[in-house]
Amino acid sequence: MDSSFILLSLAIVIILNIALMITRLTRAWCSCTICQAYVDSRWRSRFTNLCDWYTHLLQASPSRTVHIHVINSVITADPDNVEYILKTRFHNFPKGKPFSSILGDFLGRGIFNVDGDSWRFQRKMAGLELARVSLRAYALEVVDQEIRRRLLPVMESVSRERGVVDLQDVFRRFSFDCICRFSFGLDPRCLELSLPLSEFAASFDLASRLSAERAMAVSPLLWRAKRWLDVGSERRLRRAVADVDALAKEVIRQRRRFGFSDRRDLLSRFMESVSDETYLRDIIVNFLLAGRDTVGSALTSFFWLAARHPEVGASILEEAGNTRITNCEEMRGLHYLHAAIHESMRMFPPVQFDSKFCLEDDVLPDGSPVKKGTRVTYHPYAMGRIEEIWGPDWSEFKPERWLRDGVFCQENPYKYPVFQGGVRVCLGKEMALLEVESVALTLLREYRVELVDYRPVPVFSPGLTATYRDGLPVLVHRR
Numbered sequence: 001m002d003s004s005f006i007l008l009s010l011a012i013v014i015i016l017n018i019a020l021m022i023t024r025l026t027r028a029w030c031s032c033t034i035c036q037a038y039v040d041s042r043w044r045s046r047f048t049n050l051c052d053w054y055t056h057l058l059q060a061s062p063s064r065t066v067h068i069h070v071i072n073s074v075i076t077a078d079p080d081n082v083e084y085i086l087k088t089r090f091h092n093f094p095k096g097k098p099f100s101s102i103l104g105d106f107l108g109r110g111i112f113n114v115d116g117d118s119w120r121f122q123r124k125m126a127g128l129e130l131a132r133v134s135l136r137a138y139a140l141e142v143v144d145q146e147i148r149r150r151l152l153p154v155m156e157s158v159s160r161e162r163g164v165v166d167l168q169d170v171f172r173r174f175s176f177d178c179i180c181r182f183s184f185g186l187d188p189r190c191l192e193l194s195l196p197l198s199e200f201a202a203s204f205d206l207a208s209r210l211s212a213e214r215a216m217a218v219s220p221l222l223w224r225a226k227r228w229l230d231v232g233s234e235r236r237l238r239r240a241v242a243d244v245d246a247l248a249k250e251v252i253r254q255r256r257r258f259g260f261s262d263r264r265d266l267l268s269r270f271m272e273s274v275s276d277e278t279y280l281r282d283i284i285v286n287f288l289l290a291g292r293d294t295v296g297s298a299l300t301s302f303f304w305l306a307a308r309h310p311e312v313g314a315s316i317l318e319e320a321g322n323t324r325i326t327n328c329e330e331m332r333g334l335h336y337l338h339a340a341i342h343e344s345m346r347m348f349p350p351v352q353f354d355s356k357f358c359l360e361d362d363v364l365p366d367g368s369p370v371k372k373g374t375r376v377t378y379h380p381y382a383m384g385r386i387e388e389i390w391g392p393d394w395s396e397f398k399p400e401r402w403l404r405d406g407v408f409c410q411e412n413p414y415k416y417p418v419f420q421g422g423v424r425v426c427l428g429k430e431m432a433l434l435e436v437e438s439v440a441l442t443l444l445r446e447y448r449v450e451l452v453d454y455r456p457v458p459v460f461s462p463g464l465t466a467t468y469r470d471g472l473p474v475l476v477h478r479r
């Protein structure tokens with residue numbers, strides 16, 4: 001690259017930064033206290049995480065809805081609003097073009113990033129596959145093998161050596177192996193800790209984080225300019241996406257070479273009707289995102305809570321006795337375990353918030369007006385902390401709140417939109433629960449997990465799914 005181009009690029013980035021600083025200093029966009037606190041990050045003086053500040057704002061708002069004008073975003077924790085956005089007026093609240101362009105380089109035209117016909121096609125195909133009983137049995141087989149052949153040996157060696165292990169890292173490797181085997185029939189062997197985390201997984205993490213950071217920018221102008229100039233975080237994002245593309249394409253090439261018509265994985269099903277290689281790459285990346293970080297995050301939070309509440313682990317073990325779970329029905333019979341996992345995701349949902357875009361001017365059920373083009377976000381993390389929804393004991397980790405006479409009772413999905421709800425409800429919920437519950441039960445039976453770092457709240461890093469910034473360092477003791 002010639003030096004005059006580099007100088008020009010730097011000059012443009014500096015000018016953009018100065019323009020942004022002037023706007024911040026003069027607070028030209030909006031002078032309300034919430035917007036000021038957002039723009040100059042003043043919220044950081046009282047809150048560790050952005051989601052905790054949003055929770056505080058939503059708890060204080062009588063309508064449980066706030067408007068952050070500088071990012072043209074309405075955020076709500078009101079279940080009626082959530083139902084209205086996700087079901088009643090679904091067509092007026094699509095993902096929308098701004099979201100697609102923020103995540104477009106990474107997620108392409110995959111299911112998470114599209115509306116309309118392309119979304120309908122992928123949802124139908126994936127929905128049919130994921131609902132098949134044989135596929136569920138296959139998923140259980142994959143999870144069971146990964147636990148016995150890799151997870152337990154890893155935990156055994158950690159407990160013998162009395163060393164500290166990062167459980168978040170272990171769970172992310174575990175769920176990466178599972179989703180790759182299940183979705184593409186490929187085994188990346190990430191959980192063999194002797195191997196470095198594959199270059200692909202590291203690039204995947206980076207692309208996910210940098211894409212999420214785009215969404216937090218006060219103006220999209222900055223990241224667009226950086227992308228155009230190919231500098232800074234945008235350059236790193238382009239390289240990370242190139243690594244992800246290369247592996248996805250290799251998976252497709254191998255599938256074509258060895259045939260896919262008799263395979264049981266999801267990708268093979270898609271390949272029977274899709275030949276466009278880029279589209280197949282997008283499908284692969286989106287399923288990885290769906291099934292890897294979410295499950296890893298759910299497990300990390302569960303063990304963060306379980307380590308502080310040994311009585312919950314004891315009740316899970318008492319209920320399960322010595323039964324070895326061999327099918328989904330047996331798993332469903334473990335009501336207390338099911339309640340404990342739901343309760344842990346109430347407090348720490350893997351997807352902390354989710355945004356849509358308003359197509360035409362609208363009014364939410366709580367009376368909040370929403371202008372065309374506004375970003376509308378529902379916030380499961382804050383919703384788990386609202387007294388009207390969960391009662392005065394909302395801050396307690398209490399699986400019993402999900403049980404009536406010992407039987408697990410499902411909550412209204414708009415009060416608990418951890419798996420979203422309505423027309424685009426998560427397609428992998430059953431599978432995710434199966435995976436999380438299998439790991440939770442097996443590890444609790446064999447080991448006691450002790451936190452090394454006993455801070456009062458987890459610190460999250462920005463990303464599409466909740467990620468513990470410093471991992472979850474623990475000691476592992478054999479029971």
Ligand code: HEM
Nearest residue numbers: 123290291294295298350351418419420424426427428432
């Ligand atoms: C604890 C684990 C999981 C949680 C909390 C979760 C949560 C969610 C949420 C909140 C959404 C909506 C996201 C959005 O529209 O932006 C979603 C969508 C989706 N999830 Fe999950 N998920 C989990 C695991 C999985 C797994 C394991 C799979 C696949 C095997 C999966 C497949 C999907 C798919 C395909 C969609 C897109 C649905 C659509 O747009 O129509 N999920 N999930």
